[in-house]
Amino acid sequence: MGASKDSAVSDEINQQWTTRARRGLAKSFPYEKLLPDTQPSYLSSWIYVFGALTIGALAMIILSGAVLSIEGPTWWHQSSLGLFVNSLHLWSVELFFFFMVVHMWGKYFMGAWRGKRALTWMSGAVTFSISIAAGFTGYVSQTNFDSQWIATQAKDGINSTGAGAFFNVLNVGQMLMWHIVLLPAVVIALVAIHVILVRHRGIVPPYTEQAREVTP
């Protein structure tokens, strides 16, 4: 009687979503995959560095952006330190896109979607697209003549897509909120998903390495 009761409890525990989620995560993301201590020898090329460089630039964007948020537009337009942090934010963005494009070129030519890595590739491509929107909302949130010019030039294009109904580039308050809350949250979430997928599936092997695995 006691044994059957224990079995029933065990079954119930096994069916709990927390139990199933924990086991699924432990199977898909063991510690050795999440924080590896060794990497395959084919990673010894500079082209594999650009993903990490992109994340480094993103960290600088977020840090400098946080300082700009604390101090506000008057500070970043008028004080020397504010101008410096504003420039740091801009140049971090320049480097972010620079590194990301070189990263994407590398992954494109090595066919990084091979070996069930399509979702990894797509999450990266979507991150690139969302980052462009994040960059754009930053340009129209500068609160200077540049941002006014860009917004008035962009409004017709945005309105022609129908997005102008809820995404008004002439509304600087709305653009600033998109720039400092919504889009960074999406970019950070997508980058996190992208990195987790890279850790889950591993770095794509070169074509030559894959051919060697298929025909030993």
Next chain:
Amino acid sequence: MVSVFALVASVFNLDTQGHYLRWGFIEISVTNLVVIILMVLVFIAAITIPFHRKRNH
């Protein structure tokens, strides 16, 4: 420190109109073209320059 800023500003005067290259319907700013060329050069360097490491696995 201010003199350093003045020196840099005199070399890279950004307070001017942008320069554009036009070829038929194609139009690109010199700045964007320079960035694209730099990205291509960095890409070529990344796949050609040897990456030295102490251990192989």
